[in-house]
Amino acid sequence: MKNTNCIEELKKEFDAYAEMYVPEGLDREEQLRMYSIMWVMRKFEEAVKPLWMANKVHGYYHPYITEEAIATGIITQLKRSDYVGSTHRGHGHLIAKGGDINKMMAELFGKEEGYNKGRGGSMHISDMSIGMLGATGIVGAATAPAVGSALKSWIKGTDDVTVVFFGDGGANAGSISEAMNMAAAWKLPVVFVCENNQWAIATDFARVTGEQDLYKRGIGFGIPSCRVDGYNIYQIWDTAKTAIARARAGEGPSFIECKTMRMLGHHATDDSWYRDMTVCDKYWEIEPIKRMGEFLVENKIATPEELEAIEAEAIKQVEASIDYADTQCHEPSLDTFYDYIYADGEVIK
Amino acid sequence: MAIITLRESITQALREEMARDEDVFIMGCDVGLRGNPFGITKGLMKEFGERRVIDTPISEAAFTGLGVGAAIAGMRPLVEILYCDWLTLPMDNIVNTAAKTSYMFGGQANVPIVIRAPFGVGGGVAAQHSQNNENWFVHVPGLKVIAPSTPYDMKGLLKSAIRDNNPVMCFEHKRNYSLKGEVPDGEYTIPIGKANIRKPGTDCTIVAYSYMTYVAEAAAAELEKDGISCEVIDLRSLLPLDYETVMDSVKKTSRVVVVTEAPLRGSIAGEIVGEIIDRGFDLLDAPPQRVGSKNSPVAYNEGLEALCTPKKEDIIAAVRKTFE
Ligand SMILES: Cc1ncc(C[n+]2csc(CCOP(=O)(O)OP(=O)(O)O)c2C)c(N)n1
Numbered sequence: 174m175k176n177t178n179c180i181e182e183l184k185k186e187f188d189a190y191a192e193m194y195v196p197e198g199l200d201r202e203e204q205l206r207m208y209s210i211m212w213v214m215r216k217f218e219e220a221v222k223p224l225w226m227a228n229k230v231h232g233y234y235h236p237y238i239t240e241e242a243i244a245t246g247i248i249t250q251l252k253r254s255d256y257v258g259s260t261h262r263g264h265g266h267l268i269a270k271g272g273d274i275n276k277m278m279a280e281l282f283g284k285e286e287g288y289n290k291g292r293g294g295s296m297h298i299s300d301m302s303i304g305m306l307g308a309t310g311i312v313g314a315a316t317a318p319a320v321g322s323a324l325k326s327w328i329k330g331t332d333d334v335t336v337v338f339f340g341d342g343g344a345n346a347g348s349i350s351e352a353m354n355m356a357a358a359w360k361l362p363v364v365f366v367c368e369n370n371q372w373a374i375a376t377d378f379a380r381v382t383g384e385q386d387l388y389k390r391g392i393g394f395g396i397p398s399c400r401v402d403g404y405n406i407y408q409i410w411d412t413a414k415t416a417i418a419r420a421r422a423g424e425g426p427s428f429i430e431c432k433t434m435r436m437l438g439h440h441a442t443d444d445s446w447y448r449d450m451t452v453c454d455k456y457w458e459i460e461p462i463k464r465m466g467e468f469l470v471e472n473k474i475a476t477p478e479e480l481e482a483i484e485a486e487a488i489k490q491v492e493a494s495i496d497y498a499d500t501q502c503h504e505p506s507l508d509t510f511y512d513y514i515y516a517d518g519e520v521i522k
Numbered sequence: 523m524a525i526i527t528l529r530e531s532i533t534q535a536l537r538e539e540m541a542r543d544e545d546v547f548i549m550g551c552d553v554g555l556r557g558n559p560f561g562i563t564k565g566l567m568k569e570f571g572e573r574r575v576i577d578t579p580i581s582e583a584a585f586t587g588l589g590v591g592a593a594i595a596g597m598r599p600l601v602e603i604l605y606c607d608w609l610t611l612p613m614d615n616i617v618n619t620a621a622k623t624s625y626m627f628g629g630q631a632n633v634p635i636v637i638r639a640p641f642g643v644g645g646g647v648a649a650q651h652s653q654n655n656e657n658w659f660v661h662v663p664g665l666k667v668i669a670p671s672t673p674y675d676m677k678g679l680l681k682s683a684i685r686d687n688n689p690v691m692c693f694e695h696k697r698n699y700s701l702k703g704e705v706p707d708g709e710y711t712i713p714i715g716k717a718n719i720r721k722p723g724t725d726c727t728i729v730a731y732s733y734m735t736y737v738a739e740a741a742a743a744e745l746e747k748d749g750i751s752c753e754v755i756d757l758r759s760l761l762p763l764d765y766e767t768v769m770d771s772v773k774k775t776s777r778v779v780v781v782t783e784a785p786l787r788g789s790i791a792g793e794i795v796g797e798i799i800d801r802g803f804d805l806l807d808a809p810p811q812r813v814g815s816k817n818s819p820v821a822y823n824e825g826l827e828a829l830c831t832p833k834k835e836d837i838i839a840a841v842r843k844t845f846e
Pocket residue numbers: 235261262310311312313339340341342343344368370371372373374435439551580582604608611
């Protein structure tokens with residue numbers, strides 16, 4: 174149930190807070206589709222941690238939990254040939270673009286049937302068939318290459334759009350600013366999305382950032398820029414709609430800062446000892462799935478039963494993905510060691 | 523004497539040098555409050571303050587650049603790049619500024635910076651968190667490069683690096699961090715450019731460094747059972763490199779195997795073999811052997827990852843080959 178007092182308290186400190194509303198053009202069916210996508214993301218991430226603990230999944234794994242509204246509200250508006258540039262926290266981006274969670278789970282298990290044939294793992298998850306340009310291990314470094322996909326669209330004169338994500342931490346990588354300048358100068362079809370969860374591992378963004386309204390950086394480059402409530406899927410959807418349309422029309426880039434709060438550890442085993450996690454208590458009141466669910470019911474857009482069924486379906490899908498990865502997939506054959514280093518099957522040892 | 527981990531030996535070196543010289547300071551991602559992900563700088567911010575242990579934004583290119591500039595201005599910065607893989611980001615300021623300023627300025631300025639970078643394969647963290655790129659820096663005149671393998675060596679060499687008036691790259695193998703060893707209680711340093719004979723032997727020289735020293739020792743122990751006595755040299759420094767010790771050993775054994783964890787092609791192993799041939803071709807009874815990783819990025823999958831790097835068996839086979 175909604176704790177109104179708590180939300181009133183939260184508004185005092187969370188300057189991006191915005192009331193929920195149904196934007197024009199967003200029908201019930203699409204709302205429920207977004208709601209179900211968010212649940213798939215949530216259940217997927219919740220499933221991975223125990224798998225990591227059980228040593229089925231290894232390496233670095235960064236959950237997208239409580240940021241689901243951002244990828245969902247933006248990426249679900251893209252068409253298949255549009256591009257998405259991701260971060261190290263990329264599972265949600267892939268799911269929103271229409272990726273296959275079986276293949277993603279198989280990748281996390283390091284299996285040959287995984288998206289990256291077991292070579293990449295969570296941190297490099299990618300699906301080129303749907304324009305998901307891949308997660309990255311080098312924070313901030315994937316942005317310029319992602320803008321490169323927009324350069325292609327610009328040269329070829331297609332109407333494809335690129336949405337590129339980076340964190341508040343990644344925002345400080347110099348090449349992002351350089352890429353933004355070129356995108357603005359040439360009017361490249363890009364939407365820059367900063368997922369500002371206010372933390373970069375143990376670094377509070379306020380300690381390393383002079384201007385804390387990160388969206389204002391876009392303004393410096395001449396890019397229309399704004400901030401939205403990162404828990405408010407409707408506001409995110411509405412803002413992204415305008416930005417995507419602008420890019421598609423050849424009018425150039427936009428910059429959306431989605432302000433949120435990292436409410437879990439940075440990765441699977443990070444217990445966040447370096448920060449006071451009770452700060453997050455209030456934010457759990459508006460975590461995006463709960464918030465959208467409550468809104469849908471309050472406004473009689475959906476019944477609680479419908480929502481429960483959506484959640485149950487997400488659990489089923491994720492369980493099936495685990496079963497697939499665990500029992501139906503294979504370790505890469507060691508004979509394939511040199512595969513994929515070079516294109517076209519060429520092997521250079 | 524105390525027994526400490528390699529991780530702790532780094533902390534001790536940092537703490538002692540910061541206490542000794544007010545110009546020494548640390549900067550990097552999460553080095554302050556968090557004390558770096560491996561716990562190496564834990565407590566130092568509290569001890570020395572936020573102007574001497576600086577948490578940076580994720581701006582490797584620029585914060586390393588700032589470090590280089592602070593060094594030129596007379597400070598002794600210790601910059602940390604959390605995984606050596608990301609040294610690509612500040613590469614320009616390392617290669618074009620740090621390494622060349624003394625020369626280009628006709629000796630007017632020095633760049634006494636130390637850049638610490640964990641490196642090496644292990645842990646299933648895939649291709650951008652697993653590299654061995656120490657060799658790139660060995661190719662750059664103006665830099666020094668160290669890669670010690672024991673707590674004793676790490677502490678002594680890191681202290682020398684901090685006091686050195688040149689830019690020094692310090693490579694720390696992630697798999698070595700928890701290894702323990704004896705470290706003297708009092709002050710000591712180890713000169714950069716001096717190798718260490720880890721195990722004397724008479725039949726074949728094995729030249730290695732960092733984590734591969736341990737693999738080489740294991741190989742030597744096994745060969746010993748078969749009556750082959752190997753001399754294991756831990757280089758400790760890669761630039762300058764102690765060819766006197768290497769050649770003295772080769773004079774004795776007439777056989778040599780050089781081991782690196784880096785992809786073999788273009789690695790330092792080839793360079794070392796080349797130098798050995800230049801200095802003493804006639805000393806050799808058999809072609810020198812090189813052992814390194816396969817020429818591949820490092821996979822996430824643990825089976826493929828394990829296949830990549832040299833194993834004890836590979837070194838044993840290489841030693842045996844020198845007897846064929
Ligand atoms: C170039 C580089 N520097 C540092 C790191 C270590 N690192 C991994 S994730 C991360 C924090 C990223 O923060 P942010 O961009 O805000 O994304 P978030 O994790 O909050 O989603 C850091 C510092 C890295 N992977 N790459």
